[in-house]
Amino acid sequence: MTRPRILLVDDEPNLRKVLGALLEQDGYEVHAEEAAAPALARVKASPSDTFDAVITDLRMPGMDGIGLLRELAALDPHLPVIVLTAHGTVDSAVQAVKLGAFDYLEKPFDRAHIRTVLERAVATRARTGPSMGSAATAAADPSVAVGMVGSSPAMQRIREIIRTAAASPSTVLITGESGTGKELVARALHLGSERAAGPFIRLNCAAIPAGLVESELFGHEKGAFTGAVSSRPGRFELADGGTLFLDEISEVPLEIQVKLLRAIQESEFERVGGVKTIRVDLRIIAATNRDLLEVIAQKRFREDLYYRLNVVPIRLPPLRERIEDLPELLDHFVQRCNERLGKNVRGFDDEALARLRAYAWPGNIRELENLVERMVLFASSETITAAELPDVFHGGAGTEDRPIADEPQEGGLPQVRVPLSSLGMDLKEAVRLGSRMVEEVLIREALRKTDGNVTRSARLLGISRRSLQSKMKELGLRDDPELRGGRS
Numbered sequence: 001m002t003r004p005r006i007l008l009v010d011d012e013p014n015l016r017k018v019l020g021a022l023l024e025q026d027g028y029e030v031h032a033e034e035a036a037a038p039a040l041a042r043v044k045a046s047p048s049d050t051f052d053a054v055i056t057d058l059r060m061p062g063m064d065g066i067g068l069l070r071e072l073a074a075l076d077p078h079l080p081v082i083v084l085t086a087h088g089t090v091d092s093a094v095q096a097v098k099l100g101a102f103d104y105l106e107k108p109f110d111r112a113h114i115r116t117v118l119e120r121a122v123a124t125r126a127r128t129g130p131s132m133g134s135a136a137t138a139a140a141d142p143s144v145a146v147g148m149v150g151s152s153p154a155m156q157r158i159r160e161i162i163r164t165a166a167a168s169p170s171t172v173l174i175t176g177e178s179g180t181g182k183e184l185v186a187r188a189l190h191l192g193s194e195r196a197a198g199p200f201i202r203l204n205c206a207a208i209p210a211g212l213v214e215s216e217l218f219g220h221e222k223g224a225f226t227g228a229v230s231s232r233p234g235r236f237e238l239a240d241g242g243t244l245f246l247d248e249i250s251e252v253p254l255e256i257q258v259k260l261l262r263a264i265q266e267s268e269f270e271r272v273g274g275v276k277t278i279r280v281d282l283r284i285i286a287a288t289n290r291d292l293l294e295v296i297a298q299k300r301f302r303e304d305l306y307y308r309l310n311v312v313p314i315r316l317p318p319l320r321e322r323i324e325d326l327p328e329l330l331d332h333f334v335q336r337c338n339e340r341l342g343k344n345v346r347g348f349d350d351e352a353l354a355r356l357r358a359y360a361w362p363g364n365i366r367e368l369e370n371l372v373e374r375m376v377l378f379a380s381s382e383t384i385t386a387a388e389l390p391d392v393f394h395g396g397a398g399t400e401d402r403p404i405a406d407e408p409q410e411g412g413l414p415q416v417r418v419p420l421s422s423l424g425m426d427l428k429e430a431v432r433l434g435s436r437m438v439e440e441v442l443i444r445e446a447l448r449k450t451d452g453n454v455t456r457s458a459r460l461l462g463i464s465r466r467s468l469q470s471k472m473k474e475l476g477l478r479d480d481p482e483l484r485g486g487r488s
């Protein structure tokens, strides 16, 4: 399968490297140029459907991004050009969009936003491009395009369902435990659909106070309720022409469910406090990690809504039911972390792999992803050994469905939240930065929080005691008087 091709133009080598790596992880083929002139030469010399999108910096020596945009528009008017802009200089990017740029990306980059913009760009290219080039082929396997890994029979079936369901306008209900990839499937369905060039709008129904769900869904008119100081469109309106992803659908309050049912059935609704009926054209995808039949039995979910949503059911199996995908997933996440952190970890040794295989993974792929991030961040050699794995993988605890943590959180290993007050970030963000300074701050905070107790700190950080000790040695923290405490 051909991957969509992106031409990336920026004079800064670091940016080319980082953004290039992000894009390649997302399944794009990236060609980088350091200036507008060679980029232009490249486009001129290539067949007209070679590139699916161009990403260019605005400020560059020689011809700038606007100049490049103009030249490209003359060469190939349908080639989407996305401009890069530094935080705080959005004005010039907006200017570029007015001049015909497809969209802009603001630095520092937001991964989800990059994905959305590129998916739209590539899909637009597939529709309007000079020929049905590489993008059309990419759209043939949307689950690959969104970066879904795994070739177990269960995953192959899911990929097949996605391919078929993407093409149809039917409502899809995705079920599966937390972290099994429900959102990823929703994105794949959108990307593979004829609405791919339209918006993908997500609403997490569990994250909104019950009283605001209706207005989030359908919008409101000015003065509709206290606090409604201006009128606002809801997610249904925003998703017009695209896909509306209703995440954690079981959490929609019962009294709103009947309105939701009508909106889905009739494709029309009114804003809260509004009289005008608004019509939209969109595709609904819903997801839940609850057993909806049980919620129906508890009289907290309408049966008619359930049947209306469950036209195409997709059930994502938990990781433990397709554990044969583990090596492939580990490889994928290790490579990704290596690129991000500039590390060179090759993988896990046999014993570590055996322990990971025996584990129940209550937090599924997300838990695995988090674990790999921590392991790679703290790795001191090329191969990660069983001894470096956190406690939960040792002894008989391995197959138990019980997360071991100081502050247990829903689903498996503790989602590490050592509050890095000084940096205002948690481990996940810290991993993205990948600096030793961050590692050190993180470890210091954990030690301080536990009065210097290495065992408990390791647990808080989600790594083994041995890894923590060797990290502390490496960073010269072992004899730091400031951190002296219990030291168990």
Ligand SMILES: Nc1ncnc2c1ncn2[C@@H]1O[C@H](COP(=O)(O)OP(=O)(O)OP(=O)(O)O)[C@@H](O)[C@H]1O
Residues within 6 Å of the ligand: 147, 148, 149, 150, 176, 177, 178, 179, 180, 181, 182, 183, 184, 185, 289, 365, 366, 369
């Ligand atoms: N098959 C897969 N290959 C690669 N990465 C995956 C796969 N499935 C899930 N992931 C990754 O795992 C993480 C969790 O996936 P996602 O958010 O889609 O799960 P979810 O089912 O929506 O979870 P939750 O119920 O907690 O919201 C994401 O970072 C996603 O990219």
Ligand SMILES: [Mg+2]
Residues within 6 Å of the ligand: 182, 183, 247
């Ligand atoms: Mg989710």
